[in-house]
Amino acid sequence: MNVLITGIHGFVGSNLVNALKRTHTIYGLDIVFPEKEGVVKTFGWKDLKHDVIPEVDVIIHLAGKAHDTKNSAAAGVYFDINTRLTKRVFDYFMESGAKKFVFFSSVKAAADSVPGEVLTEEVVPDPKGPYGESKIKAEEYIQGVCEKVGEMSKRVYIMRPCMIHGPGNKGNLNLLYSVVKRGMPWPLGAFENRRSFTSIDNLCFVIEGLMTKEVPTGIYHMGDDDALSTNELIEVMCEAMGRHPRIWKLNRGLMEGCAALGSILHLPLNRERLRKLTESYVVSNEKIKAALGIERMPVSAREGLLKTIRSFEEKK
Known part of the structure; x- marks a missing residue:
């Protein structure tokens, strides 16, 4: 064509x-x-x-x-x-x-x-x-x-x-990668979410x-077919980098209190940012798969993310 x-x-x-x-x-x-x-x-x-x-x-x-x-x-x-x-x-x-x-x-x-x-x-x-x-x-x-x-x-x-x-991507995934790359712990491990x-x-x-x-x-x-939690995403990133994930499951109430205080004092962690970091956002792909006559996408969510993160590593 x-x-x-x-x-x-x-x-x-x-x-x-x-x-x-x-x-x-x-x-x-x-x-x-x-x-x-x-x-x-x-x-x-x-x-x-x-x-x-x-x-x-x-x-x-x-x-x-x-x-x-x-x-x-x-x-x-x-x-x-x-x-x-x-x-x-x-x-x-x-x-x-x-x-x-x-x-x-x-x-x-x-x-x-x-x-x-x-x-x-x-x-x-x-x-x-x-x-x-x-x-x-x-x-x-x-x-x-x-x-x-x-x-x-x-x-x-x-x-x-x-x-x-994917390789060459410059979006939000790079920001989380940079945090994990620096060895900084993820403090929101107690929040379970799912994202597509x-x-x-x-x-x-x-x-x-x-x-x-x-x-x-x-x-x-x-x-992709499967949604991943932020904790799983960090684990995939660490696997690609050959590192052990540092996920802290700090008390949810404590973190929510810190976010509330952050909203008042205009700190980096506020209620809105906490919501964005921990909310679920799962998207169905059933309609497009049915239209194309397929049962699954050719690349799993985990495989695709590993490929992306390894491309970040190669670039570094």
Whole structure:
């Protein structure tokens, strides 16, 4: 197939190119456009015109403003990139001869915290903050256009992955890795939680499946098969580093009291940060597996995390 990938020089885009370049012809669209192995040509955003970019079969829209955990980005930036740019790319798709469109949204468009035990596609979206809100606005635009058009031969997929990781990843996983790498103990071992992750290998497998199989249009959550606790995640990190995990199970009431005090005194550990560090966020991948006709993802959560952490070690 001929494929156009936006944000092709990012973490996910680079991994997708490696996964698809042997069997597909790839074009890129990005704010920078150096040559890239496996990519015929990368265009700039000013080139998003039908008489400039060759006709393709599939458009994968990755380009977006990532979640800023430091909250330093202005809200308008998220809506400029995650909403308005997505509208522009989707309108281009609808006017083109491409048959499939894959939009990378996020589970944060559905929920900041999981209502119940597992986040499924049936949840009524309730995003918190400009990142999730800008993503859900883009989703709503895409769905609105599809509803107006009615039955069509094109297929449109809205992907909501949870935390994506793999070699080259620069996300939140690196922050916890840095803490463990320095030998600092994890003081919140008494809090039992479960969190879902998405291995980049599993994500690339799913995207190729969407490209090559007849999967119905729709919203699909994406995650590995198994959720891990933060304690298990630290154990995986230590296994990759050849270290013994240092997990302290300090009294929960004591830690909650410290967090309450931290909220008053504006300390690093406060109620909100404690909640983020210890809450569960489990995402169902049953719908996408059923659509692809598979029982399990090719890479287990543990295998994928080991590969990611070992890549951090090799980089060091």
